[in-house]
Amino acid sequence: MACGSCSTKDGQPKGCKNNGTCGTDSCNKLAVFDWLSNMSLPGGIEPFNCVEVRFKNGRKHFYKNTEGLSLTMGDVVATEASPGHDVGVVSLTGELVKVQMKKKRVKLDSPEVNKIYRKASQKDIDVWQSSREREEAMKVRAREIAIKLNLKMKISDIEFQGDGSKATFYYTAEDRVDFRQLIKEFAKEFKTRIEMRQIGFRQEAARLGGIGSCGRELCCSTWLTDFRSVTTSAARYQQLSLNPQKLAGQCGKLKCCLNYELDAYLDALKDFPKQDVKLQTQKGTAVCQKIDIFKGSLWYAYEGEWMNWFELTKDQVKEIIKAAQKKNPVASLEEFSAELEKDVTNDFSNVVGQDSLTRFDKPKKASHKKRRNNKKRRRKKPRNNA
Structure with missing residues (x-):
């Protein structure tokens, strides 16, 4: 989704050209494996009538399937929005949707749960694609307008609604920003309905994605959905150096992975005597x-x-x-x-059958003086005439 979608046009894949199999924080971003897909429901039980739909950069919402459509993961659908309709991809169906709604405390009769209109037609997809292609150029121009108005904010991303009637501008800012004049400039420049939405620095990193210091994609953009608070005490318990450059992630905040092993360290420290005891x-x-x-x-x-x-x-x-x-x-x-104090001798042995790294190196040639001395020894060596 974040790569510009992998839908097809005239039989050819668009977007990242991988047709739904790319690993660059996009098509499989925050994907869920449906481990109940090959199991049938007991007799007399109707399938759950809600599905989970994913939009740009991992944004997900739950929708009611009031029309009784036969939906599977990966279907492009048109959903209810205000105003008009939005276009997204079905990311989860069946009983696991009920589990996810219970986990996120979303009730079935909640006004947040809208309905699905239909499966997206080719016309819906074309309008959706054309709107998505405008986002990058609009983001550059929007940043220029914000700088011209001397607003202390950063516009990190733009997301068009599926029907192209509304554009949501995601921004980050340290303090409260008066963007009333900015909205007027945007509406005049882009000729569409504008909605401003402030997000945190961690949410910004999750939407944009990237590679962490571990060499892997950011956890917040691939699988992490809840952002728990991270404090420097987590680094102290794990005996880490309190270096802000090493402890901070791409969002500028403390890395979320500092909490992953914290419980194991706390359990291990229970057996240690207190360090302040002399x-x-x-x-x-x-x-x-x-x-x-x-x-x-x-x-x-x-x-x-x-x-x-x-x-x-x-x-x-x-x-x-x-x-x-x-x-x-x-x-x-x-x-x-x-x-x-014990004398520990490291006895390294070749246990995996690896050869020496220098096995292909050429032997060093003897120096000219050494070759000349060798020739003299051969001449002086007595011959056996017997």
């Missing part, structure tokens, strides 16, 4: 400097000797704390740290 020994007081969640290790240093760190396991730290609570502190950290 270890009392006969030699002195030690302060925690660093922890390694994966190894289950903690590093401590004596007060005043901050350069000398001692690695301890979490069980050893608990033992030292318990001994201090019983008024019987241990002698020093060295006796615990010495137990961990």
Whole structure:
């Protein structure tokens, strides 16, 4: 959908030329696998009469199939809009639509659930395509008008309604923007009905798409639908460097993936002693400097000797704390740290049968002086005449 749609004209695919199989955040954007499609309903139960329809950049809505149309995933349909009608692609049908509506708390009798008029005709698709082709040029011109009016806003995307009667301008802004004059300029320039809709920076990144620092498409533009709050404490719990350039995503906010493994780290940290607890020994007081969640290790240093760190396991730290609570502190950290010092020799072996990377390199030629010395040795070597 976001690539300009993959519908056909005169038998030839349009848009990204892949006819519905592209992976560039478009045709399969926020797609859902219908794992109940090959199962039939029990006898006497009518199929659910609502379907999910996807529009540009993953925008989805639920619609009632009041006409009893035979719809499958991928069908282009004309839906109710205000005013006129909109054109979208059916993304989900059947019982899974009921599950999605329950998950998103959308009731069947809600005024948000409009109805489907019909399957889109070729005329509907042609009007829809011609409107979509105007969007990119309009976006460039709209940005020029906003800059001329000195408005502190960014127009990120434009979406035409399926019948071409209305254009929705999506924008982001830090503060409230008075765009009354801007709407007048847009209506005069583009000769269509204008609707302005403000979105957040994460929603903007989800609509535009892109490649993240992991090398994959952005989660918000492919499968992530709920944007939970992300705080810097999530990075602290995972022992990450608080570098804004590394922690921020393309939207300028903290990356959503910081929350993915946070629960696992919090569960692992429950077994660790608190880092602000100092270890009392006969030699002195030690302060925690660093922890390694994966190894289950903690590093401590004596007060005043901050350069000398001692690695301890979490069980050893608990033992030292318990001994201090019983008024019987241990002698020093060295006796615990010495137990961990083992001579580890890395024995690398070829376990997968890989050859050497230099197996095709040419052997180095002997120098001219070395070749001359070799010739002299051959001449002086006595021959066996027997």
